[in-house]
Amino acid sequence: MxxxxxxxxxxxxxxxxxxxxxxxxxxxxxxxxxxxxxxxPSFADTHGVDCRTVATMKSNDGHGLVVRQFVAANADDDLVRFRTALRVAEALRNQQTPHLVQVSVMDTDGPSSLSRMRGRAIGAKITLIGNPATDVEAQAGTVSGFSVWGPAGPDGSFYGIRLDAMPEDIEKMLSELEKISGCSEPSVSAPSVTDDSG
Missing domain, CATH: 1.20.5 (Single alpha-helices involved in coiled-coils or other helix-helix interfaces)
Structure with missing residues (x-):
């Protein structure tokens, strides 16, 4: 027992x-x-973060207006940078209905001269094309983009792995945007270059 x-x-x-x-x-x-x-999800997880316009370039490629903008944002997360670029690109597309719009996100400690706004200075980039007019554009698709994993280094450059986004994922992110807004303008006017040549 x-x-x-x-x-x-x-x-x-x-x-x-x-x-x-x-x-x-x-x-x-x-x-x-x-x-x-x-x-x-937080606002940043869906829309990205506040940003500052660094430079805007406009041209005409024979098929319509092309707008390329460089912006600076304080975002260590690559997805947040990517969503920031996407939000700003969509805002530019809604405002100006360009043939092509491209937004590149740099770190706030990134370069200020146009000649250096390339390569590792870019932490995320989005390209939106209304109607692809060339074979190159058709191959790229109407939406494309990438982000670089990890935060920027002390010099404002990104040394992580480049992550290319799938078009269907970008379209999904676009559909989730509720508040579409661009970047704030700097106290000193950002460089703006216009080229109306074909």
Whole structure:
């Protein structure tokens, strides 16, 4: 009889420990997924962050207006930079209905001269083409872009791995935009270059 009581005690103890372990794990999971699951993604996770216009270039490629803009943003996360570029590009497309719009996001410590706004200075880039008019544009598709993994280095350059986005993922991100806005203009007017030649 005493042996039976001990066996019952051990089983009850194991069940109790199992329940406590399960509750603890569930609590940890709830803490881990809590904010995003309960409140949804943050504004930055969907729209990117505030940015500053550094330079805007406009030209006509024979098929319509081409707008290329370089902006600076303080964003260590590559996806946040990518969504920032996407939001700004969509704002430019809505405002000016260009044939092609391209937005490149740099770090706030990035270059200020146009000649250096290329290569590792770019942390994310989006290109939107209304109606592809050439074989090159048709191959690129109506939406394309990339981001560079990781934050910028002390010199404002990005040394991470380049991550190219799938067109369907970009389209999905576009559909999730609720507030479409460009970047703030700097206190000193950003360089603007216009070329009306074909």
């Amino acid at each position: 005493q042996g039976r009581d001990k066996l019952t005690y051990r089983i009850a103890l194991r069940v109790l420990l199992g329940v406590l372990l399960l509750c603890g794990a569930s609590g940890a999971a709830a803490v881990y997924v809590g904010p995003a699951a309960v409140m949804g």
